[in-house]
Amino acid sequence: MANGYLSEDYKIKNQQVISELSNIVEKWSPEALIKFPRYLFEHKKLEPICILPDEFKRELIFGKLNCDNAKREYCEDESLYCSICLHSGLKLINKVMNDKNFSAGPPTLKMTFMDVPIEMAFIMAAHSDEGMKGKAELRALSSCFINEKILEILSPVRNFDNKIDDQMAAEFNVTEKLRIVIAYLELWAKSNYVYGRVMGYLDTPMLLIMTAKVFLMFPKASIPFLIEKYFLVYSKWNWPMPIQLTQIDQKRIGKFMSWAPGRERQFASGKELAMAIISPLFPEQNEAMQINLSTAKIIQIELKMAFAQIRKVDNLQALLDPIMANGRAFTEKYEHFVTFTCGGTELNVENFCNFVGKRLRHELLYFVENSLANWVRFCHVYPTCVPVEPSDDRQMRPTNFNNLHKKVWIQV
Template sequence: GGACKMAGLVQVVQEPISTADPSERDRQLNDTLMQLMTEENLLPTEEEEKLRMRALGKLNEIVRDFIRRTLDKKGFTDLPADDTAYRLRTFGSYRLDVHLPGADMDTVVIVIKHIDRKDMFEDLYPHFESRSDVKDLIKVEEARVPVIKFTMDDFEFDLAMARLPIVSIPEDFDITDDRHLRGVDTQSVTSLNGVRVTDTIMTLVPTMATLKFAIRCLKLWAKRRGVYKNVLGFLGGISIEIMAARIGQMYPKALPCKLLSAFFMVYSSWQWPMPVGLVDIKPNSCDLNLMVWMSCPQFEMSDKRHEMPIITPVYPSQNATANVSRSTLKIMTEEFVRGKELCKKIEMGQAEWSELFEPLDVLNKYVHYLQVSIKAPDKAQYSMWKGFTEANIRNVVTCLEREREAYLDRAHPCQRNFARPKESDDAEYEHYWYLGLKFDMERIKRDKRKGPNITAPILDFKRRLMDWKRREEGMKILVTSVKHKDLPSFVTNPEAEEETMDPAMHELIQGQ
C-alpha cells in the first residue's frame, strides 16, 4: 500500500484557479516587463536562432555520417543511416524555448541496438578532434550520463547517447511512451528522460507561449539573487521549469507578468516538504521496476529527508532538487517572499520590475564566512580536485546543520568561486569557495555558551574530501572561518577571476 499512498503525494492541479482574461493594468505591467527583458538581453535574436538551427543541422549531418560508418564497419551495409537508425533530439531549455542568449544545447542521439556508446567515444570523438570548427572538446565517459562536450560555430553542445534494443526506429516513435524504456540501460534511461521530461512539460502546459517569457525572467531572477545552481543546493533549470509549469496550469490565460507574481505568491507560502509536481507519481510502469521517488523501500528514508521536492513528470519520477538543504530552502523561501512583496508593490505602481532583479552580493551580506580553499601542483590535478570539491560544497552545509554545537541559523553557499591569481609560474594552483554563516544567537544565549563550535563538522567535511580515492599527493584542502573584513582582495575586487564549473564535470567526478 505504501507505493499507492505515495502516488497521491503530488497535488495535481485539477482545474485552473482563474481563467480570467488579462486586465488593462496587466497589459501595462506586461509591456514594462517585456521592455526590461529586451534591455536585459533575455531574448535570443532571430539571427542567433538561425545560426543555432544551422549548427544543429550540421551536427545532425556529422552524426548521420558517424552512424553510416559504424553500421558499415559492423557489416550492416544494407541498413540505411536515416531516421530509422537514429534520431538527434534536443531537450532542456533550448527545446522548451526558454534558453537565454548564448546558452548551451543539450542533445541526445537515440540509436538502434547495433550502435553503442563505445562507438561514440571511439569513432565520433576522434572525428570531432579532427575538425577545425570544433573547439573545447571534452569527453566525459565515466559519468551518470556519459557525454561529449564541445563548441561548434560558437555554440556549446552536450551530446549524450541513448540506445534502444530494437533494429529499426518506427516512424511514429513516441519517446514519451514508457514502453520504450524496456530493455534500456540505466544511462540511456537518464538520457531519454531529459527529452521525455521536456516533451511532457510542453504537453501539460496549455500556455507555453506566454510561460516561456516568465521562465526566462525567473532564471535571471534566480541567478541575480544567488539561488540558481543545483549542485550548491539551489534551483536548476528543470526545477524552475516544473515550478513555473504548475503556475501555468493554474492560470492558463495569464500574461507573463501575472505568471511571475503568481509564482512568488504560491511558492512563498508553499508547505514544504509537500512535493511540487505536474502529474501523479507512477510507482511502476510496464513492469519496469525502476527507481521512483518515494516508492522504493530502500530509499524511502533518504527520500523522506528531502527538504523541497520538485518531481519530474515522467516515469521513473525523480526529485530534481534532492540537493536542497535546510539552509538553502530558508534562503530561497526568503527570496520567494521578497519576490511576492515586490510584485505587489509593482502592481500598485510603487516599485519597478528592475528591483526584482537587483543583484544580491552574498560576499557583502554576512559578517562570518567559511572559506574552503584547495591547492594542487599542476593543471590536471587542479582541475580534478576543483571539480570534486565544488561537487561537495553543499556537504559542508549538511555537516554544519547536523552539528548541534554549531548553532547554525544558515550557511549560504556563494554562487561565485575564485581562482587565486598565480604569483609565479611554478606557484601552486589555488581555488576558493565561500559560504556566508549566520548563527542562532538566541539559542547560544539560552544555552549560556560563549559561541558556536564548528570544529567537528569542518573536520568531518575535510575528511570526506581527503578520503577521495582519486586524490593524489599534493592535492590539499584548507577550511577556515573568516570575517567579512578579512576576505582576500582577489575576492572582494569586482574584477576577481570567477570560474564556473560545468555540471557534467560534477557528474564525472561524483560518479567516481
Template sequence: SSSSLSSSSSSSLSSSSSSLSSSSLSSSSSSLSSSGQGAGEVSRSSLWLRAMGDAPVITQTRPYAFGVTNPVNVKLPQEGDLHRSNELISVLRALNLYETAAGNLQRERVLNELNRIVVDWVVEVGMEQGLDEQEARQAGGKIFTFGSYRLGVVTPGSDIDTLCVTPRHVSRDAFFKILYAKLQQDARVSKLTPVPDAYTPVLKFSFDGVEIDLLFARLPLPVIPSSWNSLENDLVLRHVDEKTARSVNGSRVADLILKLVPNKETFKVTLRFVKHWAKARGIYSNVLGYLGGVSWAILVARCCQLYPNFAPSQLVHRFFTVYSIWNWRNSPVLLCRIKEHSADGLANFKVWNPKVNLQDRHHLLPIITPAFPSMNSTHNVSLSTKRVITEEFANAKRIFDIWDKKKEISWTEALHLVLKPLDFTSFKHFLELQVFAQNETVHRKWLGWVESKVRFLEPGWECASSMLVALNFAQQPCVIDLRPAAG
C-alpha cells in the same frame, strides 16, 4: 550548467513576440473560455490553499489539459498587464539575457557540425565491428538537446546541453575513447574534459567558442532513425541501464515541460526572469543543495498551469506568492501524474513514491520531473538551503506586494529590486575555499570535484553551531600558475 534546444527552436523571442498584445496572448493561450473566469472571484486565501493541490478550483465540462489540478484563475490579462510585460522584457534585454541572432546562428552551426561528427564516428565504429559501409551508415546516430537551449531561454555565453544517441553496437567506452580522440584532434575543439565516472557521464568541451556538455546514450536498437525529433516515447528506455536512462531523460524532461505549459512564450519570459533572479540571489545550484535549471523550469511551468492566460508580468508576481506559501510537506510540485510501468524492460525503474520509498518521504522540497521514471530533481536540498530558498521567495513577494498594494515604487523599480544581487557585506562570517592546481585542465576537474563535495560540510556546521548556513560558490575562478620559475 544548463542550456539547450533543438536547432529548430528559437532561444529568443521573435520580433513578433517580443512585444505582447492582448490579441497575441489570447490567441496563443490555453483556449479556456472566459466563462470560467468566475475563479477570479474566489477569495485570495482560498485560492492559494487550493493552488497547493488540495482541491480543484474550477468545475469544467471537460478535463483541464495542463497539470494535475484545474487552474486557479483563467482571466485574460488587461492592457496594463501587457504593458508591464513589455517593460519586463525590456529589463531582461537590458541585462543581456537574450542571445543575439548571430549567436543563435553560431549555435545552430555548431550543433549541425557536432551531429555530423557523431554520425561519422558511429559509422567508423560500425565498420570496425564488421558492418559493411551501407549498414554502418544506415545505423544512424543523432544529437538531441535539452536544458535552457531546448527550453528557449539560452543566454549569451551559456553552454548547450546535448545528448548523443547511438545504436546498440556503439559502447560508452567507445564514446570516451574513440569520440574523445576524434574531438581532441579537431582544431575547433578546446577545453576537452571527459568525466566518465560522474553520476551522469559527460564530455565537456568548447566547440568554435560554444561551450558543450555532451552526454551519451546507447539504445538497444539496430538503427537510430534520422527522422526522430523527440525521445518522448517511454519505450526508448526499455532494457537500458540507469546511466543511460538519466542521460536520455534530460531531453525527455525538457520536451515534456514544453508540452505541458499552456503558453510557451509566456513560460519562456517568466523562466528567463526567474533563472536570473535565482542566480543573482545565489540559489541557482543543484550541486550546492539549491535548485538547478530543471527544478526552476518545473516551478515556472506549474505556475503557468495554474494561471494559463496570465501575462509574464502577472506570472512573475504570482510565482513568488505561490511558492512562498507552498505546502512542501504534503504537496510535491507535479506537472502531470506520476506514471508506473509494468511492461518488460521498464518495470525495474525506481519511480519517486514517498508511500513506498522511505528516502523519498524525507525529501524537503520535492519537485518531480514529468518524464518516466519520475524523480525528485531537488534531492540535494537540506534544511539550511530550504530555509534560504523559502526566505528568498518571501523577500521577492514582499517587494512585489509593496508595488501592488502600496504603489510606493514603480513596476520597473520593483523588478530591479527583486533582481538585486545578493549583498555579501550583510554577512558577518565567511569560510573561503581556495582551489589550486598546476594547470587549467587539472584545475577544471579539481574545482568541479571540490564544488560537488562542499554541501557535505554543511550538516556538520549546523550540528556544531546550531545555525543555518548559506552556501555559494564563485562561478569565475581564478587560475594561478604554481609551476616554479625557470632557474
C-alpha cells in the same frame, strides 16, 4: 548586458566559439551534425547537441586516451575528444559517458573551450523507426519526455484556445507563455545565485514543474500575473509538502521505482526531507533530491524577497526591474566569506574539484550550521567554481601541480 539580454560582445564571442567547434566536428566526421540552441539571454555555458547515426561507435567520440594540456600531441587517436584536445583554445575537457545510467542524461563532453564553458551532448538518431519500440521505457526517462508530459497535463488549458476568438487565442498560447515565464524565472534564479542542481539549488526541470503547477491554478492568467502568483505560492508553500502535477499510482506494477517520502529517506541515510518537486512521468522521482535544509532555506529566503519586491510594484508589467535589481553581485550580498581553494594535477583537477564542490554544501550543513546554529543562520555556496590565477611563486608549488585551481565563496 541589459537585463540579462545578449550584448554585442557576447554574440561575437559566441560566434567565434561556435565556428571553431563546428569546424572541428565537421572535420572529425561528415556524419555528425552539431546544433547550437538559440539563446535569448546570456548563459554561462553553451549547450550544443551533436546528432549521430544510431550505429555510431561511442569509442569514436570519447576515445581511449586522456587529454594532457602539456602533452596534447600524445592524444592522437581519431576520436572527437582528441580532436578537441589538440585545439590550442582548450583548457579543460571531461568525459561523461552515462553508459549504464540512462536517466542521468545523454553522453556528454564537458569542456572550457576558448574560455567558454561548453557541455556538448550526443544523441544517436535511428534512420527509421525500426527497433525503437523496444526502447520506449528508456526513452521515457529522458527529460524531453518529462517536458512533453507536462505539456500534456496542461492540454486542457491549451484546448481553451478553441473557445475564444483569434485575437485572444494569440495571447493565450500556453506553450509560448510557459517559455517566457521559464526564461524569466531562470534569469531570476541565476541573478540571485540559486540556480544549479549540483550545488543543491533550482534548475530548469524544477522550475518547469513548479511553473506548470501555477499554470493549472490560474489557466487564463497573463504572464505578469503568473509570475506574481509563482512567487506568492512558493514563498508561502508548506515545505516539504511535495509539488505534484499528477497522483502516483501505488497499485501499479513497478510502484517501488516511484518516489515516496519514506523511500527517499531510506536511500538518503535518514536525512530530513527539505523539498520535494516530483516529476510527472513514471518512474516519478524527486527532482529536488539534491536540495538539503541549508540550500532550501536560501531558496525560500530569495523567493520571499522577490515576492516582497513584487508587492511594491503598482504596474505588474514592470515586474522585471525590481526583482532583477535585487540580484546584486554575490560579494555585495553578505559581509563575511570563507574561500575554499581546490587544486590538483592537470589530469584530474576537474573531477577532484567537482567532487569537493558537491561535498561542500553537506559539510557546511553538518559541521558549521548545525554546530554553530547560535551564530550562523545559513551558508550560501556560490553555485559555480571560480578559476584562480596561477601563482608566480614556483618554489612553493610542486612542479607536477596544475595551475587550474578553483575557489568557492561561502557566506557564513
